Amino acid sequence: MASRFMLCSFKTCPWVQRAAIVLREKQIPYEINYIDPDKRPDWFLAISPHSKVPVLQIDGRDSLFESNAIAEYLDETAVPRLHPEDAIERARNRAWTDYVATFSGAVTGALYADTEEEFAARSAKIPGPFGKLEAALAGRGNNGPYFNGPKLSLVDAAYAPFLQRYTFMDRLRPLGIIEKMPHLAAWRDALLAAPAVRASTVAEIETAWRENLVKHQRWLARFVPQEKPAAAIAR
Ligand SMILES: N[C@@H](CCC(=O)N[C@@H](CS)C(=O)NCC(=O)O)C(=O)O
Numbered sequence: 001m002a003s004r005f006m007l008c009s010f011k012t013c014p015w016v017q018r019a020a021i022v023l024r025e026k027q028i029p030y031e032i033n034y035i036d037p038d039k040r041p042d043w044f045l046a047i048s049p050h051s052k053v054p055v056l057q058i059d060g061r062d063s064l065f066e067s068n069a070i071a072e073y074l075d076e077t078a079v080p081r082l083h084p085e086d087a088i089e090r091a092r093n094r095a096w097t098d099y100v101a102t103f104s105g106a107v108t109g110a111l112y113a114d115t116e117e118e119f120a121a122r123s124a125k126i127p128g129p130f131g132k133l134e135a136a137l138a139g140r141g142n143n144g145p146y147f148n149g150p151k152l153s154l155v156d157a158a159y160a161p162f163l164q165r166y167t168f169m170d171r172l173r174p175l176g177i178i179e180k181m182p183h184l185a186a187w188r189d190a191l192l193a194a195p196a197v198r199a200s201t202v203a204e205i206e207t208a209w210r211e212n213l214v215k216h217q218r219w220l221a222r223f224v225p226q227e228k229p230a231a232a233i234a235r
Pocket residue numbers: 010012013014015016037051052053054065066067068
């Protein structure tokens with residue numbers, strides 16, 4: 001009998017999204033349980049040592065935490081295999097998957113800036129890791145559109161959420177970084193168009209992401225267009 005999967009999430013979490021991309025690419029049905037970050041239930045705290053999402057519950061019995069462990073578990077247990085068959089290539093894929101922590105740190109650092117100065121200093125750190133990926137993609141010698149070529153991989157699942165967050169940020173406050181990196185830009189475009197990526201979040205993810213910026217009063221929130229009150233529109 002097929003296992004029952006429940007993914008425990010916050011609405012806009014990119015690390016949950018990584019697990020969801022893998023589930024979608026493998027066409028594994030799953031439920032998603034959104035918990036309130038401000039009122040994390042006891043059962044969740046008991047499961048997740050860092051009190052972080054994602055947690056993947058399997059058959060209401062086993063629980064896994066850490067998005068990379070979840071992605072690897074799914075890849076070992078459900079077809080199609082997203083990791084390459086070749087052991088060297090697989091190790092390279094795992095190494096680049098590890099690098100996502102640095103890459104995502106640069107993006108979220110800018111995103112979470114509280115002042116203009118902080119935003120300027122932190123966004124100046126984005127070209128470093130972005131440049132590493134640009135060089136890696138250029139050196140892969142395949143025609144894409146994904147990291148390993150035509151087949152989506154765990155590397156793609158790891159980076160897509162952060163390339164999407166970068167894109168959301170870029171739309172609020174153009175950064176002019178990815179335009180100088182043609183391989184990374186093409187990869188980003190392919191990932192954001194991939195069916196598994198599109199199906200991996202709530203439909204209104206960009207709106208939810210913007211609402212989060214406003215809720216946490218990040219510096220970037222000032223660029224979120226304000227809805228005009230109906231009376232102002234009528235006038
Ligand atoms: N290394 C973790 C990172 C997960 C993570 O940082 N999740 C965030 C939400 S996107 C979280 O739960 N943060 C805890 C908090 O906000 O206190 C993973 O890959 O699963």
